[in-house]
Structures are given as structure tokens and as C-alpha cells.
Amino acid sequence: MNFAWDRTLQLKTLTESQILNCCLTPAGQLVLNNAHPLDRQPTLYEKAHLRAAFYWLKHYQPNHQASQLEQVRGYLEAAHHLEQLKAWDLIRQILFVRPNIEGNSQVLHQQLGIWGLYREQIALCQPLLGKVNPQLDCLCLNDLGYAYTHLCQFPTAVDYYQHLLQLATENHNTEAQAKALGGLGLCYGNWGQYQTAWNYCQQQLQVLDRIDESCCRVQSEDAVSLESLGWEQDSYGEGSSTAVERGQTLAIMGYLAIHLRRYRKAVHYCQQAIEIACTINDRQTQWYALARLAVANAQLGKRQKALDALHQQYQQRHQNRNCRQVSVLLVNLGLVYCFQRNFQAAVTCEQELLEINQQSGDINYQCYALLTLAFIHIWQDEVQLAIEKTHQCLSLARQFNYQHHESQSLSQFSYFYSAQGEISKALHYGEQALAIAQNVSNHLYKGIALTVLGLAYLEAGKFIKSLRFIVASFIVLPPWRGGDSQLLLAIILKRLFKYYGDRFSRF
Structure with missing residues (x-):
């Protein structure tokens, strides 16, 4: 039986009387009679769980206004009861059911991730590891890596993706290798380790090239079909799975190129991703790529063009039920507003971003919102508010090991x-920020750390040392290359005017 395409839930085909008279095989499969000497009758405890799973699957009916979680609760509760029976084949069937939801085209294990129900995705997939076959293990490891990435538990996510990569390599499963490498790229990118993420994405593109080259030999003994992997070829509409993977990876590389300050490359990768996404009707990748293309254009000085594109997405945000996609939009829109010095509009975006992600629990976007709000308060000389937001961000960054957010918090x-003239504290925090930025090889946060150290030495009256640090920051972040570095220059100039203005006023 091909598990990826078998959509029949066995429990839903049985009657209540059949449930009471079924047996279990040693592998945990359900049979209606003793077809084999080793088949056994379930215990009373097991029958209770079996009946509970049966009722959840057959009789649970959410109302039309139910939340996303309530719409699939019957499947999740059934899987929980079946786990107590160790009925792994029945849980496997639930993974691939298509919930009867308007506009939904994904099987359950994928839909949970799209909706952001990561803990439910983990609870569904984790018990199946090592219970059915290596192909299902690959699928579950990929889902677990994805879920833990979006829960900001990056070391755990990396462990799952590395396990997937090892298993895929041992089984010559190139599609799963591509999934693992792409997952590592996404994970390290969200973690702020952009060069590491870039390297994994490039490796993934090389694997995808090999898959495309061998597509005419899919029937050979070395080929692994998409169906046997459990990843559906039609998950995103028409088009091959390699096209979906390639488009997603190019969109991620556009994001990474922005953070690595390679803006023209970012434009190139995003345009490629958009072209592929439009061809295969992959709206999710198209959404991300369009937003990142807008930011790359804004960094290159094409800010009105970027703003128009983001505004168009912003008007459609209430039609989008994907919290992460809306969050990406708000991050990018707030950033472009900051480039234009339209801080009032930026505050509106960041407050909405913070509220959405406090509800969803996404720490990464909470940190983005808090840091941007703190920066705006700095610009407006609202010191106490800036300190409060930075404290909140630093606490979250340290708790969840977000080193890039920690570096920027320390710089602030x-x-x-x-x-305030507390030079020893300023130098202490600045040196910590620089050490962390160098550790994660991030030019933006390194440039910011060098800047604040230069300003600290300026306040200390050590002008030569101050000049050295500020010049070093210009080398790392040239003011003529990017809107964020221009903002940093504006902050330096503002402090310099204040510093010399205060001294001239004394005469």
C-alpha cells in the first residue's frame, strides 16, 4: 500500500459492532478477525481508546465558525487515543487525510504547519518516528524540524534536520536530502546565522539540479518517487516538487542576500522565485518573494516602488490567515517607513506586529517589533520607552538564544x-554587542556595535579612538549602500550635533 496517497481512514469505514470485535496485529494494525495466530483481542483499556478514536473521527462535527484548531480537533484527538494503542498505521492514515475545509488543499500534517499549529504538528508526528518505515521517518523529521524552527527552538530544529539529512543520505533519498538542506537553510536564516544558511541553500540547489537531471530515470532503482516520500507533487498546485523547492529556496536566498547586504543579488533571486511561483501557482512563495523584493529595492533607494508593492500586500492582509506571512509583511513595511523617516506609520506596523506575535508566540517577530519600536523611541529622544522595549527584547533574545537580536539590544x-555619560557601562555593553556580532558574522550588527563604541569614546573625550570605530563602522556598513546604513549615519550625525551643540552652548 502506498501510504502517501491512501486517503481512506480505516476507522471511519467500520461500524460500532465491528470496533468491538476487531483484533490487533503485532505491528499495531487493526483487523476484523483473527487472520493470523499472533493477532490478539485488545484489552478493555485499549478498547476504550479505540472507541474514543472512532467517535472523534466519525461523529465530531465542528461548527462553521470554529477556529482552525477546532476544525481538525477530531483528527488530533483520535491520533492521541491511537498512540495509546500503538496503532501506528492508523495514525499514519490521519497524517494524510485532507480536512474538509473550504479553500484547503493540503493534507493534515502540512496544514498544521501552514496554520502555525506547530505544537499540534509535533504531537502528531513525533510518536511515529521509527515506527513505520524510513520514508515516513523522513517526512516526520522534516515536519518536526519545520515546527521547532518556527517555535524558535533552533538547536532542536537543527538536530531533526541533521537526522533527516543522515537518514536520507543512508537511503539514497535525494528528495529528502533537498528537504533537509532547505530546512537547515531556513532554520539558520531565522536564527540569524545568514552565511551558514546561505551555504545550506546553495547545497540544496545543487541537489535539486541533480534531481532534475535524473528525472527522466525516475523508474531506475536509485530513484525515489515523491509518492513514497509522502510529499505530494500537487501540494502547491501544478508543477513539479523540485520547482516548488527551488522557488522557496530562491526566496529564502533573497532574504539572506538582504541580510548579507548583497541587494542586487537579492533582487535577482526574488525575481527568479516570483517567476517560478507564478508558473506553478505557489502563492505562499510569491507572497514572501514580493515582500523581500520590495525591501531589496528599498535598500537600493527605490523606496516608493517598494512602498507601493508593500501597500498592495497590506491591503490584502485580512484575507491572509497565515500569521507568518502577515508578520513578514509588517516587518518589511515598518522597515521601509523607517527608511522614509515616517516613524508614525512605522509604529503602527510594529505595534500590530507585536500584538499578532504575542498571540501566536513567535519570539523572533516579537524581537523585531520591540527593537524597531526602541529605535524609533531613540530617534524621538523618548529614552525611558526605548529602554523598556530594549529590556524586553534582550530578555527574550537571551532566553531563546537569538544572538543577532541580543547584539542589537546590547548596542542600544x-x-x-x-x-547619559555612563561611559564604563556604554563600553561594556558595546564590547559585548561587537563580540556577539562577530561570532554570528553579521555585518549589520557589527556595524551598529562599532558605531555605539565610537559614540561612547566620543563622550569619553577620546576623539582619535572614537574616529577609528566610526570609520570602521562605515567600512562595514557604507552609508551609500542601503537604507539601514543611512539611518545609522543619521543617528551618528544626530549625536554629533548634540555633542558639539551642548559644548558650544557653554561658551
């Missing part, structure tokens, strides 16, 4: 303390 503290 250095800026506050140098402005």
Missing part, C-alpha cells in the same frame, strides 16, 4: 548609557 543599551 550602549547608546543609552553613553548619552
Whole structure:
């Protein structure tokens, strides 16, 4: 039986009387009679769980206004009861059921991730590891890596993706290798380790090239069909799975190129991703790529063009039930508003971003919102508010090991303390920020850390040392290359005017 395409839920085909007289095989499969000497009758405890799973699958009916979780609760509760029976084949069937939801085209294990129900995705997939076959293990490992990535538990996510990569390599499963490498790229990108993420994405593209080259030999003994993997060829509409993977990876590389300050490359990758996504009707990748293309254009000075594109997406945000896609839009729109010095509009975006992700529990986007709000408060000389937001971000960044957010938080503290004349604290925080930025090889946060150290030495009256750090920050973040580096220059100039203005006023 091909498990990826078998949509029949066995329990839903049985009657209540059959449920009471079924047997279990040693592998945990359900049979209606003793077809084999080793088949056994379930215990009373097991029959209770079996009946509970049966009722959840056959009789649970959510109302039309039910939440996303309530719409699939029957399947999830049934899987929980079946886990107590160790009925792995029956749980496997639930993974691939298509919930009867208007506009839904994904099987359950995928739909949970799309909706952001990551803990439910973990609870469904984790018990199946090592219970059915290596192909199902590959699928579950991929889902677990994805879920833990979006729960910001990056070391755990990396472990699952590395396990997937090892298993795929041992079984010569190139499609699963591509999934693992792409997952590692996504995970390290969200973690802020952009160069590492870039390297994994490039490796994934090479694997996808090999898959495309061998597509005419899919019937050979080395080929692994998409069906046997459990990843559906039609998951995103028409088009091959390699096209879906390639489009997603190019969109991620556009994101990484922005953070690596390769803006023209970012434009190139995003345009490629959009072209592929339009061809195969992959709206999710198209959404991400369009947003990242807008940011790359904004960094290159084409801000009105970027703003128009983001505004168009912003008007459609209430039609989009994917929290992460809306969050990406709000991050990018807020950033472009900051480039234009339209801080009031930026605050509106960041407050909405913070509210959405406090509800969803996504720490990464909470940190983005808090840091941007803190920056705006810095610009508007609202020191206490800036300190409060930065404290919140630093606490979250340290708790969840977000080193890039931690670096920027420490830089902002250095800026506050140098402005107040507390030079030793300013230098302490600035040096910590620089060490972390160098550890994660991030030019943006390294440039910010060098800047705040330069400003701290300026306040200390060490002008030569201050100049060295500020010049070093210009080398890392040239002001003529990117809107964020221009904002940083504006902050430097603002502090310099204040510093010398205060001294001239004394005469």
C-alpha cells in the first residue's frame, strides 16, 4: 500500500459492532478477525481508546465558525487515543487525510504547519518516528524540524534536520536530502546565522539540479518517487516538487542576500522565485518573494516602488490567515517607513506586529517589533520607552538564544548609557554587542556595535579612538549602500550635533 496517497481512514469505514470485535496485529494494525495466530483481542483499556478514536473521527462535527484548531480537533484527538494503542498505521492514515475545509488543499500534517499549529504538528508526528518505515521517518523529521524552527527552538530544529539529512543520505533519498538542506537553510536564516544558511541553500540547489537531471530515470532503482516520500507533487498546485523547492529556496536566498547586504543579488533571486511561483501557482512563495523584493529595492533607494508593492500586500492582509506571512509583511513595511523617516506609520506596523506575535508566540517577530519600536523611541529622544522595549527584547533574545537580536539590544543599551555619560557601562555593553556580532558574522550588527563604541569614546573625550570605530563602522556598513546604513549615519550625525551643540552652548 502506498501510504502517501491512501486517503481512506480505516476507522471511519467500520461500524460500532465491528470496533468491538476487531483484533490487533503485532505491528499495531487493526483487523476484523483473527487472520493470523499472533493477532490478539485488545484489552478493555485499549478498547476504550479505540472507541474514543472512532467517535472523534466519525461523529465530531465542528461548527462553521470554529477556529482552525477546532476544525481538525477530531483528527488530533483520535491520533492521541491511537498512540495509546500503538496503532501506528492508523495514525499514519490521519497524517494524510485532507480536512474538509473550504479553500484547503493540503493534507493534515502540512496544514498544521501552514496554520502555525506547530505544537499540534509535533504531537502528531513525533510518536511515529521509527515506527513505520524510513520514508515516513523522513517526512516526520522534516515536519518536526519545520515546527521547532518556527517555535524558535533552533538547536532542536537543527538536530531533526541533521537526522533527516543522515537518514536520507543512508537511503539514497535525494528528495529528502533537498528537504533537509532547505530546512537547515531556513532554520539558520531565522536564527540569524545568514552565511551558514546561505551555504545550506546553495547545497540544496545543487541537489535539486541533480534531481532534475535524473528525472527522466525516475523508474531506475536509485530513484525515489515523491509518492513514497509522502510529499505530494500537487501540494502547491501544478508543477513539479523540485520547482516548488527551488522557488522557496530562491526566496529564502533573497532574504539572506538582504541580510548579507548583497541587494542586487537579492533582487535577482526574488525575481527568479516570483517567476517560478507564478508558473506553478505557489502563492505562499510569491507572497514572501514580493515582500523581500520590495525591501531589496528599498535598500537600493527605490523606496516608493517598494512602498507601493508593500501597500498592495497590506491591503490584502485580512484575507491572509497565515500569521507568518502577515508578520513578514509588517516587518518589511515598518522597515521601509523607517527608511522614509515616517516613524508614525512605522509604529503602527510594529505595534500590530507585536500584538499578532504575542498571540501566536513567535519570539523572533516579537524581537523585531520591540527593537524597531526602541529605535524609533531613540530617534524621538523618548529614552525611558526605548529602554523598556530594549529590556524586553534582550530578555527574550537571551532566553531563546537569538544572538543577532541580543547584539542589537546590547548596542542600544550602549547608546543609552553613553548619552547619559555612563561611559564604563556604554563600553561594556558595546564590547559585548561587537563580540556577539562577530561570532554570528553579521555585518549589520557589527556595524551598529562599532558605531555605539565610537559614540561612547566620543563622550569619553577620546576623539582619535572614537574616529577609528566610526570609520570602521562605515567600512562595514557604507552609508551609500542601503537604507539601514543611512539611518545609522543619521543617528551618528544626530549625536554629533548634540555633542558639539551642548559644548558650544557653554561658551
